[in-house]
Amino acid sequence: MNLSEIRAAAIAPALALLPARMNSPQAEVMLLAIGLQESGLIHRRQIGGPARGFWQFEQGGGVRGVLLHPLSRSHALAVCEARGVAPSAAAVYAALEHDDILAAAFARLLLWTDPAPLPEVGEVASAWDLYLRTWRPGKPHRNRWDACYAQAMDALGDWVKV
Template sequence: MTLTDIRRLAIAPALALLPARLTSAPAEVMLLAIGLQESRFAHRRQVGGPACGFWQFEQGGGVRGVLRHTATAGHARVLCEARNVAPTESAVYAALEHDDVLAAGFARLLLWSDAAPLPALGDFDAAWALYVRTWRPGKPHPETWEGLYSLALAEVDL
């Protein structure tokens, strides 16, 4: 899938199910950059690992966090209801591999759970720091971040 496809088929429908205040160009850039960093939008199941969905969520990590965090739990339930998925860790985890809208919505909610505002567009370092804080990658690859973030920034085309 192209980044345009991801925006049109996953991110836009997910953001439409969430409060309007969660929709912004910086949010879209972060969602694209993190999806590129995690899966290159090529792998819905982590190669050699337990994570699933383009944004690579683990059941006991990101899924649990979004379902339980005070800032995101209510929005997660609404999103699950709209996607016909029970708001449980196991049901969401199973659905993320095949439901790109749900995956994009959970990715946006995971970003929302962070107390800091989204980084300014083009602030590679702050964007990287947010990604590392929220996704907590086991094997981070900072050497690929700037290039992938640049692709995301160009796609949103401000």
């Protein structure tokens, strides 16, 4: 899928399941950039690893964290109900590989758990810092981030004004 298709098929429906205040150009840019960074928005199963979904969540990490964090828990439970997934780490983890809407919603909820506001569109270094804080990648690749972020901004087109 291209980025327009990801936005239409996964991100927009995921954001529609969440409170309106979670939907913004900053959120979409972050979701696209992180998806590109983590999986290229191609791989729903991590190559050589345990993570699942385009945003590469691990069962005991991001999935469990979103389900338990006080800022995301109630929203995660509502998303699970809407997607017909039991609100357990094992069930969500299994579904992420096949349910892009669930994966996008959990990715947005993980960003929601960070106490800082989302970086303004175009703040590439701040966006990288947020990604590091929330995803805590084992092998971060800063050298790819700028291109992923630029591609994400391009995908939003006129919606973002930098």
